[in-house]
Amino acid sequence: MNTKPDTTRGTHLRVDCTADADGRIVFDLPSTATDGPPSPQLLLRLRPKKGQPEKTVHVLDLEPAHDGRLLAVLEPQPALTEGRWDLYLLPEPGAPRRRLRPGLRDLRALVDGRLRDRPSPVAVRVPYVTKDGYLAVRAWLRTAHAEVEGIDVTDRSMTVRARLHGASLAEGAAVRLRLRGGDGTVRNPELRGGSDGRAFSFVVDYPDLVADDATRPGVWDVSVRTRSDGGPAPIRLGRLLDDVADRKEIFVYPTAVVGTAVVRPYYTVDNDLSVEVTRV
Amino acid sequence: MKISFLLHNAYGIGGTITTTFNLAQALAERHEVEIVSVLRHREHPNFALDPRVALRPLVDLRHEKEHPLHRRPAKVFPTAEYRYGQYSELTDRRIGECLAATDADVVIGTRPGLNVHLALQAPEHVVRIGQEHLTLDNHPPRLRTTLRRAYRRLDVLTTVTEADAAAYRRKMRLPGVRVEALPNSVPDPVLPAADGTAKVVVAAGRLVPVKRYDLLIEAFAPVAAAHPDWQLRIYGKGEEQARLRQLIQRLGLSEHALLMGAAAPMEAEWVKGSIAACASNFEPFGMTIVEAMRCGLPVVSTDCPHGPGEIIEDGVDGRLVPVGDPDALGSALLDLVRDDERRRRMGRTAMENARRFAPAPVVQQAERLIDEARSPRGTGRALPPEGGRIQRALVSQGFAARDAAYAVASGALRTVRRGRR
Structure with a gap:
C-alpha cells in the first residue's frame, strides 16, 4: 500500500479497478492518462492463441468523473467470452493503443462469491496481473458450473464437496473422471447429492485410478452429469467463484503414494479440477 | 532545501524501501528530494515513485556486475554489515564521489553501512542523518563496535522505535548526536476501509x-x-x-x-x-x-x-x-x-x-529534526546535555568493552575454525 500508482510514465500507465458481486467492473484512470478533449476509450482484447490473429475486442467509453478521473464501466452483460482479456487505452481515435498496468484492484466483493447461486450461463470475471506485469481480465463463460467447495485428502482417497450453479441434479446424476487422451477411460465414483439438488460430494479412491496400469502416468479430468446419459454435456468441476484468477500455485493439495504411483488433485491453468497420476 | 536519501537498492521490495519512498514523497511537497540508490538491477522500481522525487542509481548491476572494481572487496563499507557481500571497491568509490559532489543540504542514510559512508565521507557543510531500520541489540558485536566509532560523526541518528532509541542512548556514547525515534509512515489508504465482515x-x-x-x-x-x-x-x-x-x-x-x-x-x-x-x-x-x-x-x-x-x-x-x-x-x-x-x-x-x-505527522517530525540539526551548525556542533553525562559514559563504555571483547572472540574463533579446515 506504499505509494500512489505512477501516472506519469507512458509505458507505465496504471488503471485501478473495482469489481462488484454482479460481475460489473469499474476501471478508473487518472485523467493525465490522456491529453485534451478527444474521447478516450478502453479496449479489452481477447488474447488470441499463439500465432493466431486477434478477433474479439470490446471497447468501453471513458467518461470524466467528478474528481478529474476517467471511468469506464464493464457491465455484466454482455458476458465476455472465456479466456484472458488484455487491457489497452485508446487515447483518441486513430492513435496507437497503450497497454495498461494494474493499479489497485479492489476485488473484495468477489472473495465469498461461491455463496451466491448463479443462473445459467455462469459468467465469471476476475481482473488479475499478468506474468509480465500488465492488467488483464480472466473470464469464464459456461452453460453450467460445478464449484469445488472443499477437498479432503487422505493417503488413499480424496473427498470432494461441490455445488452446482446454473443446473441442478436429477435422476441418474453421476460424477465422471476421464483419463486425458487415449481411449477415453472413465471412472464413476458414487455421487452423494444434497437435498437442494445443488450440493453434492463424492469420494475418489486412488487405487481405482492406478489399478489398470500403474506405470502409466496421466491426468484425470473431473466432471459431473446432472442426469442419465443423453442429457446435457458433462459439467466440469472447478473453482472459479472468488478473487483468485490463477489458483494452481495457491491451492495445493498433498500427494499420496499408491503402489508405484503418486496421486494428487490439482487445479489446472483454467482453475478446473483434475487428478494427476505420476510414477514414484 | 535539498534532501538526499542514500538507499541500498530502490528497485527491490522491503520495508526500508517502502518507508524511504513514503518519506521522500512527503518531503517533496516542500523540498527538493532525491533518492540515491547504490545498486540497481532492473529498469523500474517495484513501487511507483512520485515523479517529483529524483531517483539516481550509482551502480547498475545489469551492466556493471563484472566491473573489475566490483569484484574487489569494499574498504569503506563496514565488513560486519549484513550486506557487505553486495558492496565493493566500486560501490565505495561511487558512494564517496556522490557524497563529495553532493549539492544537498541534508543527506539521510538508510542502513548501518551507508550511515558509515555518510559519517566518514559527507562534506562538513552537509547535515548527516543516519536512519536505523534494524535494532542495536540485534546488530552483531563487531558491527556495533564499528558503528560506535562512526556514528559520533553524525548529526542525528533516528531509530524506528522509542525502545531502540533508548538502547542507543544507553549503550553508545554519541556526544553531540541527537538520537530520536522517527516511526515509519504509511500513506493514507486510497480504498474504503475493510468493514470487518470478510472471513x-x-x-x-x-x-x-x-x-x-x-x-x-x-x-x-x-x-x-x-x-x-x-x-x-x-x-x-x-x-x-x-x-x-x-x-x-x-x-x-x-x-x-x-x-x-x-x-x-x-x-x-x-x-x-x-x-x-x-x-x-x-x-x-x-x-x-x-x-x-x-x-x-x-x-x-x-x-x-x-x-x-x-x-x-x-x-x-x-x-x-x-x-x-x-x-x-x-x-x-x-x-x-x-x-x-x-x-x-x-x-x-x-x-x-x-x-x-500518516505521512503528515511523521514528515513534520522529520522536518523539525532536520531544522534543529541545521540551526546549530553555524556555531559548531550541539553540545551534549551535562546531566548524568559521566554515568552514561561509564555505562556505554561497559557495553563498548563487551562488544569489542565479543568481536575479538568471534574473530579468534573464526581463525581457529579456519585453522582446523
Whole structure:
C-alpha cells in the first residue's frame, strides 16, 4: 500500500479497478492518462492463441468523473467470452493503443462469491496481473458450473464437496473422471447429492485410478452429469467463484503414494479440477 | 532545501524501501528530494515513485556486475554489515564521489553501512542523518563496535522505535548526536476501509524464519477447525515457502491456509480481510501492522522487540500475545473470529489510532529534526546535555568493552575454525 500508482510514465500507465458481486467492473484512470478533449476509450482484447490473429475486442467509453478521473464501466452483460482479456487505452481515435498496468484492484466483493447461486450461463470475471506485469481480465463463460467447495485428502482417497450453479441434479446424476487422451477411460465414483439438488460430494479412491496400469502416468479430468446419459454435456468441476484468477500455485493439495504411483488433485491453468497420476 | 536519501537498492521490495519512498514523497511537497540508490538491477522500481522525487542509481548491476572494481572487496563499507557481500571497491568509490559532489543540504542514510559512508565521507557543510531500520541489540558485536566509532560523526541518528532509541542512548556514547525515534509512515489508504465482515485473516511479509509463519499456520489450525469458513492468507515469497507448504499439508490446511505469493501494493489485499496477523520473533518496526491498521483491520501480533508493542494497544486496537506461543496466538485469533462486534470495533479504533503514522505527522517530525540539526551548525556542533553525562559514559563504555571483547572472540574463533579446515 506504499505509494500512489505512477501516472506519469507512458509505458507505465496504471488503471485501478473495482469489481462488484454482479460481475460489473469499474476501471478508473487518472485523467493525465490522456491529453485534451478527444474521447478516450478502453479496449479489452481477447488474447488470441499463439500465432493466431486477434478477433474479439470490446471497447468501453471513458467518461470524466467528478474528481478529474476517467471511468469506464464493464457491465455484466454482455458476458465476455472465456479466456484472458488484455487491457489497452485508446487515447483518441486513430492513435496507437497503450497497454495498461494494474493499479489497485479492489476485488473484495468477489472473495465469498461461491455463496451466491448463479443462473445459467455462469459468467465469471476476475481482473488479475499478468506474468509480465500488465492488467488483464480472466473470464469464464459456461452453460453450467460445478464449484469445488472443499477437498479432503487422505493417503488413499480424496473427498470432494461441490455445488452446482446454473443446473441442478436429477435422476441418474453421476460424477465422471476421464483419463486425458487415449481411449477415453472413465471412472464413476458414487455421487452423494444434497437435498437442494445443488450440493453434492463424492469420494475418489486412488487405487481405482492406478489399478489398470500403474506405470502409466496421466491426468484425470473431473466432471459431473446432472442426469442419465443423453442429457446435457458433462459439467466440469472447478473453482472459479472468488478473487483468485490463477489458483494452481495457491491451492495445493498433498500427494499420496499408491503402489508405484503418486496421486494428487490439482487445479489446472483454467482453475478446473483434475487428478494427476505420476510414477514414484 | 535539498534532501538526499542514500538507499541500498530502490528497485527491490522491503520495508526500508517502502518507508524511504513514503518519506521522500512527503518531503517533496516542500523540498527538493532525491533518492540515491547504490545498486540497481532492473529498469523500474517495484513501487511507483512520485515523479517529483529524483531517483539516481550509482551502480547498475545489469551492466556493471563484472566491473573489475566490483569484484574487489569494499574498504569503506563496514565488513560486519549484513550486506557487505553486495558492496565493493566500486560501490565505495561511487558512494564517496556522490557524497563529495553532493549539492544537498541534508543527506539521510538508510542502513548501518551507508550511515558509515555518510559519517566518514559527507562534506562538513552537509547535515548527516543516519536512519536505523534494524535494532542495536540485534546488530552483531563487531558491527556495533564499528558503528560506535562512526556514528559520533553524525548529526542525528533516528531509530524506528522509542525502545531502540533508548538502547542507543544507553549503550553508545554519541556526544553531540541527537538520537530520536522517527516511526515509519504509511500513506493514507486510497480504498474504503475493510468493514470487518470478510472471513479472512491476512498476513504479509517475506517468507523468512524470523517472521514465524510456521507459528501462524499452527495457530490457525484450531481456528479453521472451529470455523471452516475462515481463511488465512499469507502474502510474500521467500526461502520458507516449501517448508510452509509442507506444514500446511501436514496439518490438513490446504483449503484454509493459503500462500498467496507476493503482492505489491498490499492495500487491496488487506481490505479483503478483517483481521491481520503478525507472528514474528523480531520486528524492528512492523510496517505491515501499521498498513493493516490504516485499512481498518485489528492486528493480532506477538509482543516481540520492538515495534508491535509501540504500535498496538492490547485489547483496544489489536492484540499482543507472547512470542513463540501458538496457543496464545490461536486463542487471540479465535476470540476475534468469534466476536463480530468486538472485531469491528477494534478495526475502527485501529484505523483511528494508526493515523499517527500518516505521512503528515511523521514528515513534520522529520522536518523539525532536520531544522534543529541545521540551526546549530553555524556555531559548531550541539553540545551534549551535562546531566548524568559521566554515568552514561561509564555505562556505554561497559557495553563498548563487551562488544569489542565479543568481536575479538568471534574473530579468534573464526581463525581457529579456519585453522582446523
